[in-house]
Amino acid sequence: MARLDRNIFISAAILGLFGVLGAALVSLTWTATAERIALNQQQAFLRNVYKLIDKSEIDNDLLKDVITLHDSSLAKTDVKVYRARRQGKPVALIFSPVQGPGYASPINLMVGVRYDGVLGGVRVLSHMETPGLGDKIDEEKSDWILSFTGKSLGNPPADKWKVKKDGGVFDQFTGATITPRSIVATVKKVLEYYAREKENLFKKPAENIDEVPMH
Amino acid sequence: MSTSNREIIANGLWNNNQALVALLGLCPLLAVSNTLVNGLGLGLATTLVLVSSNATISFIRNWVRQEVRLPVFVLVIASFVTAVELAMNAWFHDLHKILGIFIPLIVTNCTIVGRAEAFASRNPVPQSMLDGLSMGMGFTLVLMTLGGLREFIGQGTILSGAHLMFGEAARSLSFSLGGDFHGLILAILPPGAFFGLGLLIALKHVIDKRNAARAASRVESVAAEATPAEG
Numbered sequence: 001m002a003r004l005d006r007n008i009f010i011s012a013a014i015l016g017l018f019g020v021l022g023a024a025l026v027s028l029t030w031t032a033t034a035e036r037i038a039l040n041q042q043q044a045f046l047r048n049v050y051k052l053i054d055k056s057e058i059d060n061d062l063l064k065d066v067i068t069l070h071d072s073s074l075a076k077t078d079v080k081v082y083r084a085r086r087q088g089k090p091v092a093l094i095f096s097p098v099q100g101p102g103y104a105s106p107i108n109l110m111v112g113v114r115y116d117g118v119l120g121g122v123r124v125l126s127h128m129e130t131p132g133l134g135d136k137i138d139e140e141k142s143d144w145i146l147s148f149t150g151k152s153l154g155n156p157p158a159d160k161w162k163v164k165k166d167g168g169v170f171d172q173f174t175g176a177t178i179t180p181r182s183i184v185a186t187v188k189k190v191l192e193y194y195a196r197e198k199e200n201l202f203k204k205p206a207e208n209i210d211e212v213p214m215h
Numbered sequence: 216m217s218t219s220n221r222e223i224i225a226n227g228l229w230n231n232n233q234a235l236v237a238l239l240g241l242c243p244l245l246a247v248s249n250t251l252v253n254g255l256g257l258g259l260a261t262t263l264v265l266v267s268s269n270a271t272i273s274f275i276r277n278w279v280r281q282e283v284r285l286p287v288f289v290l291v292i293a294s295f296v297t298a299v300e301l302a303m304n305a306w307f308h309d310l311h312k313i314l315g316i317f318i319p320l321i322v323t324n325c326t327i328v329g330r331a332e333a334f335a336s337r338n339p340v341p342q343s344m345l346d347g348l349s350m351g352m353g354f355t356l357v358l359m360t361l362g363g364l365r366e367f368i369g370q371g372t373i374l375s376g377a378h379l380m381f382g383e384a385a386r387s388l389s390f391s392l393g394g395d396f397h398g399l400i401l402a403i404l405p406p407g408a409f410f411g412l413g414l415l416i417a418l419k420h421v422i423d424k425r426n427a428a429r430a431a432s433r434v435e436s437v438a439a440e441a442t443p444a445e446g
């Protein structure tokens with residue numbers, strides 16, 4: 001019996017030793033990379049933002065001027081809003097991520113709305129759409145997503161905020177209508193929400209968010 | 216049982232190729248081989264883990280007791296994978312984003328525990344590292360071939376997304392057949408991965424058979440003392 005105890009003890013000690021060594025390796029790597037990873041994520045996020053609203057128009061720290069919206073008329077999940085200002089005056093809002101339904105699974109969008117309600121642009125942050133069909137929403141794959149830039153609720157008129165197949169102005173893709181239809185609807189929702197809540201959105205006190213933005 | 220370095224390399228790259236012969240690591244192999252660059256990225260990450268884990272396991276092989284061998288292997292491998300994942304996130308951020316869940320999943324790539332158990336726990340450190348490197352490169356080459364094929368057939372490009380790995384300057388490395396080519400979507404979809412892998416395995420068999428036949432005929436001709444075999 002004593003021998004068995006001893007064996008268990010030795011085995012456990014060896015296993016424990018490797019647990020400690022493994023944890024040490026991981027912690028060391030973590031310490032060496034954590035700062036860089038956070039910086040990467042911020043930069044990747046800002047790179048996307050600056051595609052929608054030019055860098056020169058913004059002089060505040062976007063990542064510190066954030067509010068969170070929980071509104072089912074906008075999206076089923078929480079939406080973060082990053083507020084761009086210049087000399088204290090509102091410039092634009094970055095809604096990110098806005099989750100809309102996709103063909104396969106939800107699509108996460110970043111939507112930039114200028115103060116006057118014109119779209120600075122839209123980008124897809126993540127999606128699982130069918131390669132070759134629905135994935136043309138990706139900026140790397142096609143220019144389709146750029147067609148939102150400069151549009152607003154009056155341009156085109158509200159009843160034309162649809163894909164062409166439904167009588168609107170936005171292109172659909174051959175073989176994939178559901179994906180573009182869903183994105184057009186989601187972007188329209190954001191614009192409508194903005195039209196309703198515009199002043200409020202800029203006035204709300206900024207939250208103290210200490211997390212890295214999704215990009 | 217010591218194996219010569221030449222044999223170790225030949226086993227890793229061809230004779231006992233983990234993807235084509237052992238059919239291990241199919242999950243990342245099939246999922247990530249949709250472009251050449253993705254395949255290369257995951258292949259290199261896997262190779263790095265294989266070399267590190269083989270070296271460590273070979274180093275400790277004589278004093279880790281048999282009964283806790285496997286848990287220790289898993290601990291070692293999981294630690295290395297986590298470290299590699301963090302490093303990729305720091306230095307190849309965009310590629311890391313695309314490969315996503317498949318980097319942590321290297322932990323469950325059977326190739327790695329397989330080599331730890333079958334080779335590293337029985338051989339000295341240098342040979343084990345060489346084994347890790349060869350097996351890893353063999354796996355990477357299959358991933359790249361499959362990725363390149365699927366990418367070319369599926370979307371008419373080669374090396375698309377090269378900038379994710381080699382920086383913006385490499386963007387011009389990508390080659391595209393042009394906008395009119397829509398490709399055979401099947402190749403990009405999961406079934407395309409199975410078809411592609413099946414074809415590669417068949418191709419390997421054909422080459423092996425042909426080599427065996429040639430070797431056999433050479434032996435015969437030597438035995439019959441006919442004209443010397445020509446190179």
